[in-house]
Amino acid sequence: MALQAIDPGMRRRVETELERMETENGVTILFAIESGSRSWGFPSRDSDYDVRFVYLRPLADYLSVSSRRDVIERPVDPVLDIGGWDLRKALQLSLRSNAALLEWLSSPITYRTEAAPVGTIRQLVRSAADPNALAAHYLNLGRRSLEKVREDGDAVRPKDYCYALRAACCLEWLLRFHGPPPMDMPSLLSGLTPDAELLARIQDLIARKAEGGEQDRQGHDAMLDQFLTDRLNPTPPPLPTVDRDRVGATIDRAFCTIALAGS
DSSP: OOOOOOOHHHHHHHHHHHHHHHHHHTOEEEEEEEETHHHHTOOOTTOOEEEEEEEEOOHHHHHOSSOOOOEEEOOOOSSEEEEEEEHHHHHHHHTTTOHHHHHHHTOSOEEEEOHHHHHHHHHHHHHHOOHHHHHHHHHHHHHHHHHHHHHTTTSBOHHHHHHHHHHHHHHHHHHHHSSOOOSSHHHHHHHHOOOHHHHHHHHHHHHHHHHSOTTOOBOOOHHHHHHHHHHHSSOOOOOOOOOHHHHHHHHHHHHHHHHHHTO
8 A cells, every 4th residue: 555646736836835935924944744635645536735834934033022923824725725833833832742743744745854954853743742642632533533434324434434544543553652653554554564354444445535535435344343443432541651841941952953053
């Protein structure tokens, strides 16, 4: 099971839009990636593009008493959803074990990356990730998606199945390895090595989703239903914790270093 490549024309459009956003806002984009179903490994024919990035402002902006908006975004259109966070906002959220930021930093589809600072940022964000907070995030995400599967009745959207399965696999990864899970389903399944029959069912589901639309429907799969129930009903056991004071001090120093280097 391999990820679909980004259409070259769309990649050029994304890169042009990133350059325009940098110029209009006077910022430097440190990294830009694909998020959502394309980077998770289960897009549909009509899936849009979800581009996310983290940017750095000029040093003077961080020294000003005036607050600056810490988000840059464009109105969503039917094809391209693009937006990003200021580095300071991103690092603040990392101290709350923000799962979205962790996923951005492990996305298998990148549009732009500044290798040196991004390597540092990735290491910092992973060190700040509390497995208990991440487990709670994926458990709640999975339970909400499983509820949608049940609400679908006899005709389930493959999209709802895929969302629930990815959350369940991320949770299982945390319980087994005590560290942030990969973003995409191929990497998750490779590391978790599920039963051959279950793996075949998941791969078949993803293949059918790729051939259809976001609103397509299918019948229930008893094996997938049981897997999701088994993984998402129990409350996870306590996992190792993170020394937030120590990590916070390290992130403060790293932010200063990156901001100064970018001035």
